[in-house]
Amino acid sequence: MRMRLVPVLCLSLGALSVGAACGPAPTADAPTREEIFGAAGPGEFILLAATGELVSADIEPGRVLGPDVNLGVYAPDSGRGGQTLRGVAFNQAVSVTATGQDATGIVGGTPLDLSVTRAENGLRARGLVAGALSDYRLDERQLTGVIGRCSYELARSGRYYEGARSCGGRPHQVTVLLPRGLSSWSDAALATTLGLLLGA
Template identity: 70%
Template sequence: MRLLPVLSLALAGCGPAPEAGSPAHDDIFSAAGPSELIVLTAQGELVSADFEPGRVLGPDVSLSLHARDDGSAGRAIRGIAFGRTVSVTADDQGATGVVGAAPLALSVTRADTGLRARGLVAGALSDYRLDERQLTGVIGRCSYELTRVGRVYEGSRRCGDQPHRVTVLLPRALPSWSDAARAATLGLLLGM
């Protein structure tokens, strides 16, 4: 989060975001802490969030992860993401709930090298995969074709318009979350 004010000033009104391999681009991602998620597009869009124990905080997101109210197994994810209220429960089979007035319903399975989520994110059909080599598929209103390069995933994203370059840095703490909580949270952060 300490990185965000500097990035906001650096990117405001400056045209396209720095391209991968440029000093400014590399500085942004090398300055990121181990718990930060950063999405930076070639169009200058920036999403930043800090994953703390049981919480995800950023300028556009404030989510908490805690025990379910009914005492059953799994976790509840509640808060605000991009101006929408989030109330989702995650268990061994997947995640269900609402984002604003739209449903979130994901079936989450573990593949050989990563996870796969299928269903709805904020009411949009979704089918995406995440592993050590790639982040691909449709997440909410956006589709991703990213390949891991060092610490980041790079490639193209399309959100209803022309595809454009995007770089995504995932927090190192994310693997400690359950598969369903991880898939639902990624869906909320990358698909809206």
């Protein structure tokens, strides 16, 4: 789910991000970081930012589902190989086809066009996410680069990727949990899903 854990004084709503926001300390009834990640199911994606932003979705074979994300994975209409992701992500219609190492389509009226390569133990995606130039890497040690309008410098720490994210404002701390089930997705579908959840 996507929600605010703490009240803030300034809030900049983007497709996925909250701009450099400032506010008081979390209230006594706000869940702690440990409670949030401890309650995560085996297929759950979580992004928790120091600004109080929380994004969550269940990722399973054939679907990505959360309060703000409802995507299905289908065979392409043309009968070609690959996968098509269709649905809604953060109030934007999604229709993206992932074939081989490429993904192309439309997200909320803006293009998504990615070329994905395998590098060492991970993948690298380059192209457009939400119409913005993107170049990002994911491997067992790091999640780094520019995804849509946000840049990430995250290092693996146990189950999580932790570090700094900037979405046009001052960098702030984020923690990202990626479910293991994503490793069974094709490279292009995985890169597309990351682009939608982290940078659209």
